Amino acid sequence: TDTPVTVIGLGLMGRALAGAFLRAGHPTTVWNRTVSKADRLVADGARPAPTVGDALKAGSLTVVCVTDYPAVRELLGASDVELDGTMLVNLTSGDSAQARETARWARRRGARYLDGAIMAVPPAIGTAEAVILHSGPQTDFEAHKATLEALGTVTHLGADHGLAALYDVAGLAMMWSVLNAWLQGTALLRTAGVDAATYAPFARQIAAGVAEWLPGYAEQIDSGSFPAEVSALETDARAMAHLVEESEAVGVNAELPKLIKAMADRSIAAGHGGEQYPVLIEEFSRARGD
Ligand code: NDP
Numbered sequence: 062t063d064t065p066v067t068v069i070g071l072g073l074m075g076r077a078l079a080g081a082f083l084r085a086g087h088p089t090t091v092w093n094r095t096v097s098k099a100d101r102l103v104a105d106g107a108r109p110a111p112t113v114g115d116a117l118k119a120g121s122l123t124v125v126c127v128t129d130y131p132a133v134r135e136l137l138g139a140s141d142v143e144l145d146g147t148m149l150v151n152l153t154s155g156d157s158a159q160a161r162e163t164a165r166w167a168r169r170r171g172a173r174y175l176d177g178a179i180m181a182v183p184p185a186i187g188t189a190e191a192v193i194l195h196s197g198p199q200t201d202f203e204a205h206k207a208t209l210e211a212l213g214t215v216t217h218l219g220a221d222h223g224l225a226a227l228y229d230v231a232g233l234a235m236m237w238s239v240l241n242a243w244l245q246g247t248a249l250l251r252t253a254g255v256d257a258a259t260y261a262p263f264a265r266q267i268a269a270g271v272a273e274w275l276p277g278y279a280e281q282i283d284s285g286s287f288p289a290e291v292s293a294l295e296t297d298a299r300a301m302a303h304l305v306e307e308s309e310a311v312g313v314n315a316e317l318p319k320l321i322k323a324m325a326d327r328s329i330a331a332g333h334g335g336e337q338y339p340v341l342i343e344e345f346s347r348a349r350g351d
Pocket of ligand 1: 070071072073074093094095096098126127128129131132133136152153156179180181182183196325341
């Protein structure tokens with residue numbers, strides 16, 4: 062807890078990160094483009110650095126959390142900023158290509174670099190509920206893990222700097238799919254006077270039950286073999302047709318079920334109707350421009 066740290070970027074998230082370091086007892090140096098955003102943290106014991114260069118020298122690691130990667134490159138790429146010998150942990154949201162490119166850029170300038178993704182809102186930072194994903198060299202993560210743990214539950218995903226960004230968007234895909242499926246069902250039930258709160262516990266049970274299938278289905282995907290152990294895709298496609306027809310019959314939006322059915326229909330047309338649901342990975346793995 063006596064490891065000095067630096068936080069660059071004091072927006073809603075950066076202020077939460079710096080506050081968590083302070084509460085954990087780390088000497089914390091802060092810098093923000095708009096200086097006044099440091100006031101509260103300075104009152105709480107943070108040291109304001111006059112320049113980015115000074116901020117980088119103060120900490121044995123520097124967490125960067127600004128709007129996007131262009132902002133990261135703009136502020137760390139300024140001519141008076143020396144990155145050589147620094148340890149950067151970039152928790153700014155971005156895509157995997159930006160993360161890999163920024164890792165190469167930082168390495169060329171002599172910095173060690175971990176990329177990260179924050180799967181939490183600012184009030185959760187500093188608690189175990191805040192999941193923070195890291196990718197980059199394992200040794201750099203291990204060297205700073207104890208310090209980073211002041212921010213939340215930290216995980217190292219692998220050496221590829223793009224992994225944190227990819228897990229981040231994979232999590233978003235899961236979140237929106239679960240929520241949209243629930244909204245579809247809620248809209249259907251509301252046509253019969255069932256309110257959302259009545260359906261929610263039932264929906265939660267279904268979501269949790271389906272989640273149990275994932276490890277087994279993952280084995281099928283990894284082995285590239287999809288025997289229909291429980292049901293065949295063409296059976297699922299008939300149920301999809303029921304969902305589309307019922308939605309249309311009661312005047313509920315059927316766009317999403319139609320989209321899902323179109324993917325299954327393509328897979329069946331390609332000869333996969335007798336295989337099990339995860340064979341659809343082939344539809345997801347193929348880029349489509351439309
Ligand atoms: P804010 O809009 O509150 O803060 C943005 C920060 O970026 C400010 O400190 C701003 O400085 C700084 N900034 C932007 N452009 C530049 C630049 N060109 N040069 C220097 N500084 C710059 O955003 P958040 O703090 O909420 O988000 C920060 C990152 O954290 C984002 O990538 C976001 O996706 C991620 N995140 C946020 C979550 C949230 O719930 N808030 C959740 C998970 C991830 P200034 O004050 O001078 O404008």
